[in-house]
Amino acid sequence: VGAVAASEMFYKLLIVVFLAVSLQGTPSDGQKKKETLLSEKVSQMMEWASKRAVIRMNGEKFRRLIRAPPRNYSVVIMFTALQPQRQCAVCKQADEEYQILANSWRYSNAFTNRIFFATVDFDEGSDVFQMLNMNSAPTFINFPAKGKPKRADTYELQVRGFAAEQLARWVADRTDVHIRVIRPPNYAGPLMLGLLLAFIGSLAYLRRNNLEFLFNKNVWAFSALVVLFQMTVHSNASFSFQSYIHGSSQAQFVAETHIVLLFNAAVTLGMVLLHEAATSDLDVGKRKIMCVAGIGLVVLFFSWLLSIFRAKYHGYPYSFLLG
Ligand SMILES: *[C@@H]1O[C@H](CO)[C@@H](O)[C@H](O)[C@H]1NC(C)=O
Numbered sequence: 001v002g003a004v005a006a007s008e009m010f011y012k013l014l015i016v017v018f019l020a021v022s023l024q025g026t027p028s029d030g031q032k033k034k035e036t037l038l039s040e041k042v043s044q045m046m047e048w049a050s051k052r053a054v055i056r057m058n059g060e061k062f063r064r065l066i067r068a069p070p071r072n073y074s075v076v077i078m079f080t081a082l083q084p085q086r087q088c089a090v091c092k093q094a095d096e097e098y099q100i101l102a103n104s105w106r107y108s109n110a111f112t113n114r115i116f117f118a119t120v121d122f123d124e125g126s127d128v129f130q131m132l133n134m135n136s137a138p139t140f141i142n143f144p145a146k147g148k149p150k151r152a153d154t155y156e157l158q159v160r161g162f163a164a165e166q167l168a169r170w171v172a173d174r175t176d177v178h179i180r181v182i183r184p185p186n187y188a189g190p191l192m193l194g195l196l197l198a199f200i201g202s203l204a205y206l207r208r209n210n211l212e213f214l215f216n217k218n219v220w221a222f223s224a225l226v227v228l229f230q231m232t233v234h235s236n237a238s239f240s241f242q243s244y245i246h247g248s249s250q251a252q253f254v255a256e257t258h259i260v261l262l263f264n265a266a267v268t269l270g271m272v273l274l275h276e277a278a279t280s281d282l283d284v285g286k287r288k289i290m291c292v293a294g295i296g297l298v299v300l301f302f303s304w305l306l307s308i309f310r311a312k313y314h315g316y317p318y319s320f321l322l323g
Contacts, residue, residue: 057125140170152173263304270298
C-alpha cells in the first residue's frame with residue numbers, strides 16, 4: 001500500500017513540475033500582446049522618422065505613441081505655434097534650430113530607434129497643450145523611455161537659448177544619446193565681406209597709379225552702408241552683455257537697446273572721423289591722429305557688437321577679434 005501511495009505522489013509531483021515548467025516557458029497572452037504592440041509602435045515611429053527628421057504629431061498620435069505604454073524609446077517634443085496668425089517669431093527661429101538638431105541625428109551613423117524628435121503644433125493638437133497644462137510656446141519636453149517626464153525633462157529655454165548645440169547638450173544629459181550638430185553653412189556673411197573686398201580690390205587695381213580714392217568720401221560712405229546693412233539684417237534677433245543684456249534672443253532689457261545704440265553710434269563716429277581725416281585741411285599730424293582714432297573706434301566697437309550678438313544668439317557662427 002505504501003509503495004502505491006508513494007508512486008502516486010511521485011506522479012502527482014511530476015505533473016505539477018511539468019505544468020510549472022510549461023507555464024513558465026510560454027509568456028502569457030498579455031505579455032505577447034504587449035510585445036507586438038511595442039514593436040508595432042517602434043516600426044511606426046521608424047517609418048515616420050524615415051520620411052522627416054521631425055515627426056509631426058496631433059492629439060491622437062501623441063496619446064497612442066507617447067502617452068500610452070508600452071514604450072522603450074525616448075521622444076523629444078517641441079510644442080510650438082507655427083501658424084502665421086499666432087505671430088510667434090521665436091517659434092520659427094526655434095524650429096530652424098530644432099530641424100538642424102533632428103537632421104543631425106537622423107543622418108548620423110549613430111541613428112537608432114532609441115530616440116525620436118517630434119513636434120506638436122498648437123493648431124493641430126491644442127488638446128495636448130491642455131492635457132499637459134502648457135501655456136507657452138515654444139517648449140521642449142523629453143518623454144523618457146521609462147516613466148513620466150521629470151522637472152529636468154523640460155528644457156530651460158529662457159536660460160539656455162534654443163541653439164541646436166545647447167539642445168543637443170540637454171538631450172545628451174537626459175537620454176545619453178550624443179548628437180554632433182552639423183549646420184548647413186551660412187554663406188551670407190562671408191559673401192558680403194567677399195563682395196566688399198572684391199570691390200575695394202578692383203578699385204585699388206583700376207586706380208593703382210592714383211590711390212587718392214582711399215580718401216574719397218563715397219568709398220567710405222559705401223563701406224559704412226554695407227556695415228550698417230549687415231547690422232540691421234541681424235538686429236531682428238537682437239543682441240548679452242552680463243546683466244544688462246538678456247542671455248537669449250527671447251527678450252531684451254531696455255538698457256540693452258541703449259548699449260547697442262551707443263555701440264552703433266561709436267562705429268558711426270569712427271567712420272565720420274575717418275572721413276574728416278581724409279577731407280579736412282588740418283595739418284598732417286592731427287589728421288593722422290583722427291585716422292587712427294577712427295579706425296580704432298570702428299574696429300573695437302564693431303567687434304564688440306559682434307561678440308554681444310554671439311552671446312545673445314547662441315548659434316551665430318561669426319566673430320571678429322573678440323570671441
Ligand atoms: C524596443 O522594442 C522593440 C520591439 O521589441 C525592438 O525592436 C527595439 O529594438 C527596442 N528598442 C530599443 C531601443 O531597445
